[in-house]
Amino acid sequence: MENASVLYEVRGVGKRYGGVVALDNVDFALRAGEVVGLVGDNGAGKSTLVKVLSGAHEPDSGEIYLDGVRRVWKSPHDALEAGVETLYQDSGVAPDLTVAANVFLGREIVRKGLLGKLGFLDEKAMRRQAHAGLEQVGIAVPASDRPVARLSGGQRQAVAIGRAVAWANKVILLDEPTNHLGARQAGEVLEIIRNARAKGFGVIFISHTLPHVLEVTDRIVVLRLGRVVADAPSSAFTPDSLLKAITGLGQPEGK
Numbered sequence: 001m002e003n004a005s006v007l008y009e010v011r012g013v014g015k016r017y018g019g020v021v022a023l024d025n026v027d028f029a030l031r032a033g034e035v036v037g038l039v040g041d042n043g044a045g046k047s048t049l050v051k052v053l054s055g056a057h058e059p060d061s062g063e064i065y066l067d068g069v070r071r072v073w074k075s076p077h078d079a080l081e082a083g084v085e086t087l088y089q090d091s092g093v094a095p096d097l098t099v100a101a102n103v104f105l106g107r108e109i110v111r112k113g114l115l116g117k118l119g120f121l122d123e124k125a126m127r128r129q130a131h132a133g134l135e136q137v138g139i140a141v142p143a144s145d146r147p148v149a150r151l152s153g154g155q156r157q158a159v160a161i162g163r164a165v166a167w168a169n170k171v172i173l174l175d176e177p178t179n180h181l182g183a184r185q186a187g188e189v190l191e192i193i194r195n196a197r198a199k200g201f202g203v204i205f206i207s208h209t210l211p212h213v214l215e216v217t218d219r220i221v222v223l224r225l226g227r228v229v230a231d232a233p234s235s236a237f238t239p240d241s242l243l244k245a246i247t248g249l250g251q252p253e254g255k
């Protein structure tokens with residue numbers, strides 16, 4: 001392994017949709033206990049890179065490494081099993097189900113137990129464990145037996161993120177997790193991300209909300225037209241220089 005601290009990495013990744021080059025020779029690395037911001041204008045290739053990282057798309061070229069081991073994801077299930085948890089943009093939650101049921105949704109067949117082995121689906125145990133799981137990641141949800149439809153938008157988002165963080169065991173991909181949230185709720189989501197970092201997860205934070213990116217990330221990777229045009233510690237960017245990197249405006253080389 002070239003760099004022992006790198007947790008998740010892609011090298012030289014390319015992806016086309018017909019004649020459109022969505023990703024062009026992209027290198028991207030994430031370390032444990034690091035929050036990396038992935039930013040870029042509409043169509044820059046962020047969602048495509050997320051899909052490659054989450055196993056939803058196979059890249060046309062390039063390689064994927066997790067824990068220094070070359071991986072080929074045939075489906076999102078492969079990546080999930082290996083420890084790559086993804087919260088897609090607006091993936092949300094099932095409104096008619098309770099908070100607890102949402103936390104466990106689809107998991108019985110994926111992995112055994114959130115906080116240890118769950119032998120059977122005991123409603124009470126599920127509620128207790130869902131609550132404890134969310135609490136562990138810093139989320140106080142009013143009542144885990146309440147249907148999600150009766151929570152506020154921010155609380156629903158918190159449940160979706162809490163679910164991702166509670167189940168994660170290596171990498172968490174968050175695509176626009178603060179979208180549509182008010183300032184206080186967005187602040188809570190950023191706090192959840194900090195908690196996840198403190199637990200040693202690698203977190204990828206995709207967002208158009210640059211103040212959130214600058215506030216919560218350790219490093220920022222900027223994509224433009226499918227290429228990485230900047231990769232630097234967040235402290236190296238100002239709001240203005242980050243915007244310029246994204247748009248390519250005001251840069252002497254006219255990239």
Ligand SMILES: Nc1ncnc2c1ncn2[C@@H]1O[C@H](COP(=O)(O)OP(=O)(O)OP(=O)(O)O)[C@@H](O)[C@H]1O
Pocket residue numbers: 017018020021022040041042043044045046047048049
């Ligand atoms: N299924 C598809 N078929 C054809 N072209 C696509 C498809 N998905 C994405 N593209 C194109 O690939 C490029 C990268 O798109 P992508 O969705 O990855 O960008 P993005 O940075 O996530 O944009 P946004 O911020 O608008 O979500 C764009 O030119 C887009 O039009």
